[in-house]
Structure formats: C-alpha cells, structure tokens
Amino acid sequence: MRVDPSYSSNLVGALDQSQLNEQQLTAELSSGVSITSLGQNPVASGENVLLLNQIQQDDSFTQSSSLVTGQLQVADSTLGSVVSQLTQAVSLAISANNGTMNASDVKSIGNQISGILDEVQSLANTNYQGQYIFAGGQTSTLPFTTSTTTTPATTTYNGDDDVNHLETPTGQKIQLNVPGGQIFSGAGTNNVFAALNNLVADYSSGTVNTAQAASDTQALGTALNYVSQQRVVVDSSITQISAASGAVSSQQTQLTTAQTNLMQADFATVSTQLSLSETQQTALEDVIAQMDSQTNSLFSKLQ
C-alpha cells in the first residue's frame, strides 16, 4: 500500500490547530469570559444581550428609585409640617372664638393665623432641586401666590393638575406627586388657603362674627383632615417604591447570576482543557522532533 510521503505536513497542521486551541483557552482564562465572539455560541450571545438589557434596566430603576424617594420624603415631611401648622391654627381659631378674649387678643390671634398662613404658603411652595414639588407639572412656576387686594385675601394656585408617575420594570405605576391644587386648594371645604384667609379676615379686626368664625374654623378642620389624607398618598408611594426597589434588586441578582453563568469561563473545565491541549502539543512536538532527528528514507541505508 502506498502512503502519503508528506505526512509530516499533516503533523504540523495538527500542531497549528493545537496551538490555536491553546490560544483560545488562554484568552478565556485571562479574560474570565467564555464567549469572545458571536460564532462561538450564537444563542448565548443573543441571550446575553437580553439579560444585560434587563440587568441594566433594573440597575437604572434602583438608582432612580433612591433619587425619587428623597423627593417624596421631602414632600412627606413638608406635609407633616403643614399638618402641625394647621393643627395649631385650628387651636388658635377655637380659642379666639370662645368669647373670653378681648379685641386685642383676638386681633393678635388673627395675626398669628396670618403668620401660619404665610408659613403654610411657604411650605406649599417648597422646591426640591430647584423644582416646585406641589405645582403639578408646572414645576418651574411658583405654585401659590396671595393677593391681599380683596378681603378676605385670595390665594391662587398657579400650577396644574398633572400627576407624574414612576413606572417599575414590571409596569406598576407609582404616583410621584400630588398637585398642590389638590392638597391646598381642593373643592368645597377642602381649601386650606380659603379657610385660613377667611379666619384671618374673621379675626384681624378684633371683632368676631361668632357663627362665621365657627364655620370657618370647622372648614379649616375639614381642610386639615383632607391634607392628612393626601399625605397618606405620598406615604403610600414611598412604601410602594421601597417594595418595588427590593423586588427589582432581587431580580437583578438572579439575572446577574444567570448572565455570569452564561458568559463567564468555567475555570476548572478550561484549565483541564488547556492541560490536555498542552499535552497534545508536547506529544506532537516530540513526534516531529523525533522524525527530524532520524534520516527518514531508505537512501540513508544505501551504500
């Protein structure tokens, strides 16, 4: 049987292949990544794109939720202060209308309520990072301004009724703001500023219309309750965001694990393969060296 006399070139081809294999395995070990080109594992490459996208979306949400929680906490504490102020105003209004105070005291209480009005307005005009948080969508417009050209004075809401939402990666919508118009200038008896302005008007002259003052005080009490209810919305959003953020973090961890398993090199397997490949290479080199050291044709035997 005739044989291919140039078999050593096949051995060199095998040696090249073995070296290429070693290069690939060494690259995997040094980078820690098992898939360095699309052709190595097309399905995993495609899956990797989707996983990374989801992980980054989750990461982005986690960052956003911590930012927005800060804003909601400012809103919550502001409304807490408003509630305190209004509670104090209701007490003052009741005490001024109990028939025991003289005109000067009543007037003084009127001034105190006026101060509370200013304070509440200032709180309603709170801004966070330069944006008014109770202006609806008009976050660059001062939400509340008061005109004293009328008696009682008139406080106007300059914002709008826009409500912003945060959307979680699962599609849940969480309310991010309560428009100031809804909190402070609600319809009917839910209008904080109207109630405060009326009380200021009631007591500023020192002469009290008892029935009117009682009615206005009651209106302020109703408005106070309404503000408290609106505060619950803000608190609820904080709780929801915290829960969503926890769920997203947990999902992110799972996804990261999946992505790591998909893309990262299995060091034990790669090391074993590398070792095998090195053995093969050494064997091939030895065979080639052996062949070179021998005179490999019958000509060497001819005399």
Place this chain on the structure above:
Amino acid sequence: MGSISSAFDLISGALNADQAALSIVANNVANANTPGYTEKVPNWQENDPIQINGVQYGDGVTETGASSMRDSVLSARLDQQQQLASASNARLTALDGVQALFTPDSGSSGSTAGDIGNDLTGFFDSFSSLANSGTPTNNAMREAVLNSASTLAGNISNAAASLSTQRSALDQEASGVTSQVNALTSSIAQLNQQIQSTSPNGDAGTLEDQRQEDLSQLSQLIGINQVKTEDNGLSVTTTSGQLLVSENSSFQLTSGSVSGVTHFFVGTADITSQLTSGGGELGGYLTARDEDIPSALNSLDQLAYGVSTSVNQLNNTGTDLNGNTGSSAIPLYIFNEPTQVAGSALAMSVTMTDPSLVAAAGAGMGTGDNSNAITMGKLANESLMQPIATTDFGVSQNLNSSSGSATSSLQVYDSLGNSYPATVTYTNQGSNTWGYSISVPDALTPNTSVPGSVSYSLGTGETVNPGTSLTITGNTSAGIAATIAAPTVTSGEAVGTAGPPATGYVGALDAQIAAAGITGVTVSSTGGVLTISGALTTAGSVIADPAASANATGTLTFNASGVLVSPAATVSGITFAGLSDGAATLNLDWNLNSANGFGTVTQTAAANLQSGESQNGSGGMSNGATPIGFFSNFVSTLGATVSGVQAENTAQNASVTQLQTQNDALSKVNLNDEAAAMSALESSYQAASQVFTMLNTAMESALNLGTETAVS
C-alpha cells in the same frame, strides 16, 4: 540458435534500459519537492522474441519512457473540494471581521464600550431615569439623554461605516483575483495546445503536471468544471457553465463597476452571480460582499430607522422644557430623521443639541410632566416602528387665496410595489371651505402607442379583477363595423392564454369576439400581458376604477386667516379596493399639517419587502421586535452564520486533507520507493555489467580457440 553476439546486443540493451530507468529515478528524487510534480515510473517492455530454427530466444528489454502516477478523477475531485474549502475560508475570514464589530459584552464594567446592545439599553434607560427622577426638568438628566443618544448613534453609524469599509476591501480583493484567473486560463490554453501536439493519446508528463497545477490553483480562486476533450485537450468552465478555456483558446475574465461594486464579465455576459455561488476564493469574497455584509447592514439600517423614527415621532408630539410641541416647520427631532431604511445606520446621528428640547412632558401638559419620557423609555420594550410607505406631496398653493380648483399629484404604491398616480382635487365651495377628493385612476391603461392593438400589462401570475368597461370595435366578414362590450370577469379570474384551447379571460373575450362575427381581431396573452390586436378602436379598460372608500372625499374648512380648522389632523381609512395585483387594499392616511404647509399621504398597508426599495420611504421591520430583541436576534443570526460557515470550513478542510493525502500517496515522490528502485536498478545494472564481462571472456576464448593470446 542464439549467438554470443546477440547476447552482447541483448545485455547492452539491458544496460541502456537500466540507465534510462536510473535517470527517471534521479529525476523523481530531484523533483521530490516540486509543487505539482507527479512521480514517474519507468515503462519496461520485453523485446519481441526471435525464432531461430523453430526455437524462441528472448531478445532482452527496452525502456520505453516514463508514466506519471496520476489519477485524473481523484485530482478533479480534489480540485472541486478545494473550491468549496477556499470559498468558505475566504467567507469565514470576512465574517470574522464582521463579528469582531459585535463582540459579546461580558457584562464587566470594562467591556461596555462600543456595544450597541448596551447603547440601546443606556439610551432608553436615560429616558426612564429622566422620568423616574421625579424632576423631568433636570437639565443634567436631559443632557444625559442626548449623550446616550450620541453614543448609540455614533456606535451604530461606526459599525455601519466599518461594514461598508470591509465591503469595499472585499470588493478590491475580489477585483484582484481577475488577473490571476486570466493568467491561469491562458496558461492552461497554451498547455492544451502543447499537450495535444505532443501527446494526443497518452499522458503528457511534465506538461500535464503543469496543467494540473494550474487547474489546482484556479480551483482555489474560482469554482470551475473541467471536461476532457479529444486529443488529451481540456475545456474549463465556471461551475454554472460559462466557458473559460476551450482547448487552445482562453476567454478573459474582465471586471467593471456596476452600481458601485465590481462585477465580472466574460465577453458581455455578467457572471457575477454565477461566480458568487460557484466557490473558490472569489465565491467566498462575493458571498460575503453581496450577501453577508449587506444582510448585516440591512439589519443595522432597520434598527437605526426604527429607533430614530420611533423616538423622533414621540419627542415631536411631546412638550419640551420651553412648553413647545414639534411642528413640521420646527420638528423636535433627537435623531437625524431618516427618509428610508437603506442607509439609515450610516446616517444615524443626533441633531438635537439643546437638552431643553427633549420633550419629557406629554402633549398639552406642563413642562414638569414626565409622561412622554416614560413612554419613550418604554420604547425599549415595545415593537420598533414599522416603516411605512410615505409619499410627500406639497399643497404648496394657499387654497384660501386660490379660486376655483386645484390639484396635487402623487405616486402611491400597492403591496407589490406597483405605483399609481393618485390625484387630490380641491374644489372651492366658498365660505373658506374646500372640497377634496383623492382618486386613483384605472390601474391599467391601454398602451395606445402600438397602432391597431392595445395591451394591458399584468404581472406574471396576476389575475384580472372584477368590473370592466372595455368595448372593442372591429369589422365583421361583411365589412360592417361591430362593437362588443368585453365580458364581465369574475373575481380572481386568470388572464389566461390564447390556446388553443383559449383559457381564462382571454378565452372568454375571444369567444365573444367570434360570436359577434368580428374578424381580424385577435386576443392573446404573453407573459401576463393581455394584447388585443387589429381592433378598430377600443375604449375603456379591463379593470374598473379602484373602489374608493367614503373618506376619500370630504371638506377642508379654514378660518379667516387661512388656517385649517377641520379636519383637525389626519384623515384615516382612505382605501382603494380592486387594484391590479388583487392583493391587499391600498390604504392611505392623509396627514394635514396646515393649510400653507405640506400634507403627507401615509400608506398604512404598504408594500411587501421585495418591492420595498421601489417605494419612497418604505421598507419593513421584519419581525416587529423590540429594539433590544431585534439586536439580540441580529447577533444570534450573525453568530449562527459565522458558526455555520466555520463548521462547513472545518469539514471541507478535513475533506481536502483526506483527498490530498490520497493524491499524495499516489502521485508524490516517495523517497523510500525511489531508494528501493535505485537499489534494484543498481543491482540489475551490476548484474548486466557482469554478464557483459563474462560474455566478453567467452568471446575472447572463442576467438583464441582456447589459447591465451594477446586478444583479450
């Protein structure tokens, strides 16, 4: 009876034969490493015996030359396999370059640059962050949106540019193959001539070695078939049959630029597509140039088109930080708005420089609203905008100041890419109102440029739609003019053929003409074209006007300043049924921007992909996937192509190695064999020499009659 003299002749012949054989062995050893050399073996032939007095005596040996150890079937098989391996090798090298542009991101922080998948996520996340921050007016976050848009656009555009560069490089490489192919085919033709004149009936040895080596080299370059012809000649064709070498003539391969890429010709025949599928290095280059890279570019174009148009459209309808909404005059586009899918990736760039123009707020909302930013962020998880056929036409005349009527013309397209000249007619109805009517005329109009006949062009396999207003007038045998109304056709009826027997609509029309006694009028159908010849006149058409929907007509109302107040924006659901292709109804939307601006007719049921290029601004997202889903699918598909070609290449190379081993075993010089032959020939030469010496001694004895003399 044999004599000593004849023994002398016999043995000296043996010595000559041994010398000749030794010379062949020496030549083998000398050419042991010559590419293409096939081992030669000496041919020994026993001389015819001599009969003397009824007794046969052997007459020695003659060496009649050398035979090449060649198996032409095996060589041809090796060449064929080499063509496939070369093609997949060249294609794989090109694909390696392509896939290097889309290296998978490991997810570690250092490997995110240039990854379009990450860019897409980062871009849409920037909208979500802007929305979810609670302060969508935040300038830094708006700036982040534009920055991530720039990164995305830059990387998509760079990838497209790199692909184009790779395509040009492949084009140049392919072009360079031409001269090598021509040199080889010329050489083969020349060798054919020499072989036919020197060895018409047998192996031509060295000449044939050279020809086989040329064929082998040619096989690495292009896909070929080889056919043996008379007198040991050879014809070479491309795998699809284009003649390259015919005996002693070769046909030069030329190249020239067609639509910006190199095409290949033999004579005037463009054989580019044949060479693409044929194999060889050139086949691999052309497959990568014309299929793999355009496919990757097309995917990037679709992605860029989808992202750009979807984002631009949403941003344009939202409210920016200045409280403005985009208009046709001042659009709020973040990306360069593409006009068509092709080229979208390369042209992708961010045109918006002012972050306050990012329309985070919804239409009609305050600037602190975030609803539009949420919607734009959610684009990451929604299907990319389906590109649609759009035809812009200008209502450039101010209708309010016009009187009477005005018309605008535009081309619209059906689902096969056929275009129709639609017309919008405006009629002044007074009191600042104008009636409008959008119409698409007969789909098929007679070709009146051919005297005495009329043709209606229908595409192959298309059918005639219902409705007809065609009349045909011709003479009867008595010379009297007679007119028939062409028969009503049924829905989906085929155009048919003239037969016999005539079928379909042609058959029905033919029968009616015969029934009316009209002579000299023939109806035929070739390649889907219905032709009526010899008629005196024809009027009307086979196809009725496409049926328009009710909202193809209506009224435009303007205010005293000439601003359109009704309809508010878009007239939808304008449809035309019964077009020539019998496919989906032509479906238009009419966008009305302003009385003095430009209206846009938008086709919502646009063309299929095959005819996409023929349309203005059309194309088609193949799978309606999300941007990231589309990109994921793209990398998987590209990876699968690379992996497939890699596996193919490995298998083909293994097959080439096996065949090469078989061929080498037969044809390559084996030094062991040569040493053995050398040794055997040496022994035989020594033996012959010895015989010669002994014969000499015997002759000496004979001449001296047994006495030692001076004759020796």
